[in-house]
Amino acid sequence: MYRTKTCGELRLANVDENVTLAGWVQRVRKMGGMTFIDLRDRYGITQLVFNQEKDVDLCDKANKLGREYVIQVTGIVAERSNKNAHLLTGEIEILVSALTVLNEAVTPPFTIEDNTDGGDDLRMKYRYLDLRRNCVRANLELRHKMAFEVRRYLDAQGFLEVETPVLVNSTPEGARDFVVPSRMNPGQFYALPQSPQTLKQLLMVSGFDRYFQIVKCFRDEDLRADRQPEFTQIDCEMSFVEQEDVIRIFEGMSKHLFKYIKGIDLPDFPRMTWHDAMKYYGSDKPDIRFDMRFVELMDILKGHGFSVFDSAEYIGGICAKGAAAYTRKQLDNLTEFVKRPQIGAKGLVYARIEADGNVKSSVDKFYSQEILQRMKAAFKAEAGDLILILSGDNSNKVRKQLCELRLEMGNQLGLRDKNKYACLWVVDFPLFEWSEEDQRFYAMHHPFTSPKPEDIPLLDTEPGAVRANAYDMVINGVEVGGGSIRIHDSKLQHKMFELLGFTPEKAEERFGFLMNAFKYGAPPHGGLAYGLDRFVSIFAGLDSIRDCIAFPKNNAGRDVMLDAPGVLDQIQLDELSLQIVQH
Numbered sequence: 001m002y003r004t005k006t007c008g009e010l011r012l013a014n015v016d017e018n019v020t021l022a023g024w025v026q027r028v029r030k031m032g033g034m035t036f037i038d039l040r041d042r043y044g045i046t047q048l049v050f051n052q053e054k055d056v057d058l059c060d061k062a063n064k065l066g067r068e069y070v071i072q073v074t075g076i077v078a079e080r081s082n083k084n085a086h087l088l089t090g091e092i093e094i095l096v097s098a099l100t101v102l103n104e105a106v107t108p109p110f111t112i113e114d115n116t117d118g119g120d121d122l123r124m125k126y127r128y129l130d131l132r133r134n135c136v137r138a139n140l141e142l143r144h145k146m147a148f149e150v151r152r153y154l155d156a157q158g159f160l161e162v163e164t165p166v167l168v169n170s171t172p173e174g175a176r177d178f179v180v181p182s183r184m185n186p187g188q189f190y191a192l193p194q195s196p197q198t199l200k201q202l203l204m205v206s207g208f209d210r211y212f213q214i215v216k217c218f219r220d221e222d223l224r225a226d227r228q229p230e231f232t233q234i235d236c237e238m239s240f241v242e243q244e245d246v247i248r249i250f251e252g253m254s255k256h257l258f259k260y261i262k263g264i265d266l267p268d269f270p271r272m273t274w275h276d277a278m279k280y281y282g283s284d285k286p287d288i289r290f291d292m293r294f295v296e297l298m299d300i301l302k303g304h305g306f307s308v309f310d311s312a313e314y315i316g317g318i319c320a321k322g323a324a325a326y327t328r329k330q331l332d333n334l335t336e337f338v339k340r341p342q343i344g345a346k347g348l349v350y351a352r353i354e355a356d357g358n359v360k361s362s363v364d365k366f367y368s369q370e371i372l373q374r375m376k377a378a379f380k381a382e383a384g385d386l387i388l389i390l391s392g393d394n395s396n397k398v399r400k401q402l403c404e405l406r407l408e409m410g411n412q413l414g415l416r417d418k419n420k421y422a423c424l425w426v427v428d429f430p431l432f433e434w435s436e437e438d439q440r441f442y443a444m445h446h447p448f449t450s451p452k453p454e455d456i457p458l459l460d461t462e463p464g465a466v467r468a469n470a471y472d473m474v475i476n477g478v479e480v481g482g483g484s485i486r487i488h489d490s491k492l493q494h495k496m497f498e499l500l501g502f503t504p505e506k507a508e509e510r511f512g513f514l515m516n517a518f519k520y521g522a523p524p525h526g527g528l529a530y531g532l533d534r535f536v537s538i539f540a541g542l543d544s545i546r547d548c549i550a551f552p553k554n555n556a557g558r559d560v561m562l563d564a565p566g567v568l569d570q571i572q573l574d575e576l577s578l579q580i581v582q583h
């Protein structure tokens with residue numbers, strides 16, 4: 001073997017042992033007649049010592065090494081005189097007696113250190129170098145540990161891991177599919193699965209009552225920090241269960257991961273209806289690490305001569321505890337923040353609660369102190385607090401603007417601590433969402449989500465009011481997983497397709513295989529899917545999922561390392577019966 005020990009395992013107990021190490025040169029330091037080299041591998045860093053007085057040729061050879069050279073050394077473990085408390089191996093060093101250069105290396109385009117000088121684009125182009133950095137490697141080690149623990153937990157709960165196909169048929173709902181042309185079937189295409197939804201339901205029909213899979217999924221949609229065109233789900237399904245059964249099993253899995261990986265015992269997760277989440281936080285994935293819930297103010301602030309409020313459909317605000325000391329410049333910056341195009345508010349009204357309990361507002365001339373005190377009472381505000389108010393003619397739009405303002409205030413006041421975890425189940429989603437543009441209903445989750453049994457009669461009279469038997473798990477304002485109880489009755493499933501605008505022929509064409517399977521006895525079933533990438537990124541304290549994926553794409557969906565996607569040769573296009581049309 002090239003090594004007898006790794007660069008992360010030697011301690012004082014190994015002093016006087018003769019060992020062989022192999023790895024990459026992290027840095028070279030020359031001090032008089034001594035040369036010190038930090039040797040790095042996946043497991044850590046060990047200091048090597050070369051003494052010119054003892055071996056001139058060996059020391060000269062060491063002085064010629066460059067960063068990222070791959071070397072092998074043999075030597076004696078010795079106790080360091082100047083110990084490094086920041087390294088696990090910082091109490092020892094290797095007195096080198098033999099050095100072999102296994103591979104030379106050109107100077108890397110950025111430093112292979114935690115605080116690198118490489119920008120995102122450069123690091124993605126040389127991702128194989130970026131993966132040598134301790135912080136990036138640690139994210140992948142965390143991912144491995146979490147995936148391994150998920151498998152262990154679900155196996156203990158009686159789940160079977162079953163692989164499903166990657167080449168499937170295209171689905172009409174949800175994001176755009178990635179499609180794959182079939183050479184053997186000219187003019188026809190496979191799709192890459194957005195999720196194994198129908199396949200796991202077929203496994204339930206097959207009697208595999210507890211299924212899971214850690215599976216690649218694909219969606220051709222615009223990207224952002226928490227999205228990639230290919231991502232990994234912990235996909236799960238269970239038979240003969242109700243919503244409470246699914247929540248219990250997978251809340252248990254999440255608690256197990258927090259305990260095993262982070263050493264944290266979490267309390268039972270609170271529940272919040274979708275309606276309350278939107279009303280009080282303007283989001284179906286609220287960050288409940290801090291309070292600052294919305295308070296509606298229409299009854300208090302309308303009808304007093306301030307035209308902005310008098311004409312508004314919705315007036316709402318938040319109370320930032322202890323923020324009354326904000327300067328005029330800080331308040332102006334907040335106003336500019338909410339007026340940014342991506343947020344779209346027209347302005348911001350503020351009110352300070354002063355030391356004597358009086359309220360000082362930016363719209364004082366329109367409101368008496370009596371009215372302002374009523375507003376203060378609605379927020380349960382105290383001296384030193386700052387109230388921030390938005391309004392508009394569309395309540396949903398204003399709530400979303402308030403959501404952005406609330407999160408920004410949470411950031412500014414240090415309330416979104418990445419080492420604090422607030423978990424939540426959001427339940428009772430609407431079954432449908434209405435598209436004004438298309439003048440039709442879409443499934444809020446997917447077409448196979450079951451309505452609440454008590455709401456089924458509303459499908460014929462008021463479909464927009466029907467609640468779904470659906471649930472999302474939210475951690476720190478991030479939707480980590482979601483699922484539902486599925487429709488297992490063919491008649492109800494056909495009704496769902498009808499409300500979503502499918503003709504019987506189209507439903508048969510797209511989902512006939514599933515409907516036919518249901519005829520042979522489908523059990524009641526339900527499940528959920530976690531985003532493994534998002535789960536890992538939360539545990540790692542990352543703002544983006546990219547650094548917990550080995551080879552991610554950039555925001556344009558490109559792999560800049562592989563230079564993909566790329567063009568095909570004409571021979572390949574001809575084999576696939578494809579012709580490229582320029583627009």
